[in-house]
Every structure is written in C-alpha cells, then in structure tokens.
Amino acid sequence: MSYKIFSTPLDLAEAVASEMADMINKAAMGGKSLDLALSGGNTPKLLFKVLADKYAASVAWSSVHFFWADERCVPPEDPESNYGMTRRLLLNSIRIPEENIHRIRGEEVPDKEATRYSQEIVKYTRSENTFPLFDLIILGIGDDGHTASIFPGNPFLLTSNKVCDVATHPVSGQKRVTITGKVINNADKIIFMVTGSRKADIIGKIFRKEAVSLSFPAAYVVPFQGDVKWFLDKEAGRGIIL
DSSP, X not given: OEEEEESSHHHHHHHHHHHHHHHHHHHHHTTOOEEEEXXXXXXXXXXXXXXHHHSTTTSOGGGEEEEESEEESSOTTSXXXXXXXXXXXXXXXXXXXXXXXXXXXXXXXXXXXXXXXXXXXXXXXXXXTTEEEOSEEEEOOOTTSOBTTBOTTOTHHHHOSSSEXXXXXXXXXXXXXXXXXXXXXXXXXXXXXXXXXGGHHHHHHHHTTOXXXXXXXXXXXXXXXXXXXXXXXXXXXXXXXX
C-alpha cells in the first residue's frame, strides 16, 4: 500500500488521469484491452472532466471496457446515477464502441440485476483465483469508511463468493448493486481517490492500523496479488502521521 499527497483535488485528478492514460495506451500497444471499474462521487467528477478535456484524442479509448464498481438503484437519467454522471462528463466526449460500456442497470430489480451484471462481468473480463480480474478499479471512501457500496455493518459483502450483490444504504435505505470485496481484492491495480478534511481521520486510522479501522470496509482493500495506491489531496492526507 502506497500513497501520494497532492496540493489540490485538481492536481490529484490530473495525476490519476495521466496514470490511466498510460495504462490504456500501453495495453492498446500490446494488442490488449483494459478492463476498468469506475466509482461515482465528487472526486471522480474531476477525473472525468480532466480525461474529457485533455485526453479525448490521445487515448486509445476503443481498447477500454468500462464497468462500474457500484450503482444506486435509479434510472440512468437520475442525477444520482453513477453511470449517468460518467456518460455526461466523459463518455459523450470520447470515441468508444457502445459495446465496451457495461453499465449496471439501476432501473431493474436489484437482485436480478446483481445476477445479470455478475454474468456480464464474468463474460467480458479475465479470470484468476476463480474471480474476475479487473486491470484497474477506481475507488473512493465515504465518511463512514465505506467503499464501493460496501457499508459498515455489511461484512458479508467483503467475504461473499458472489461477483455482485445488493447493498442497502444504512441511512437512506436505498438499494445499490455493488461488486464484492473478493472481486475488488482480485484486481491488478486499485486506486483510491480521496479528497477533503472530513476523510482525514478515517485515512489516518486505516494507515495506522488502529483497531477501530476494522469497522471500515475500505480497510479491507488489500489486493491478493495486485497493487493499491491512495491518491490524497492535502486535506485528506493530514490524517497520515509519517
């Protein structure tokens, strides 16, 4: 586990965009595709804007297969849709075959969609350790320590042998479809993007391996054989004591 701290959220987003662009173009030069799972939230919004503004023409987007780590059970046109946000800020600005875009259908029955999306992931990704292997997963962390839609109090989502499952937001009760912990930890590379002072305390506890961090799902993101990097702005990074 490594980390980088940036002066501003924009600097952070630009660094992640550059790393993503390099990964995609290297895969394309090798005649391979890159399987990428995205997350929602304010920090990824910046990332998508940077990619659309600076990399629309210089990245081999046709070599990317886009997936989502989680999705709220809402239609794609809903403002809360992770897919809808990505479509508006990035996908509409790049040239990519529609068949390379694998969205979670938030408007469908959650249990059925979790099963269907699991099958789609298995169909279009490589397999290792009996689980799908993503080349890159972009994650964030919530104020409660959740990641993807794996919330505190739902440890079964960390250890489930399913590819996707249904999660329930502990406050709103909203249903979500999420990839599970074993799929996350099977990725080749994971990047956490975290900004803001409200995340600093949680970040510090995770990095210091404090006992309380065992209640944070994000603390269980420890890839089986891959690499995890934390990209933090200076506000979020203040929780780390060197």
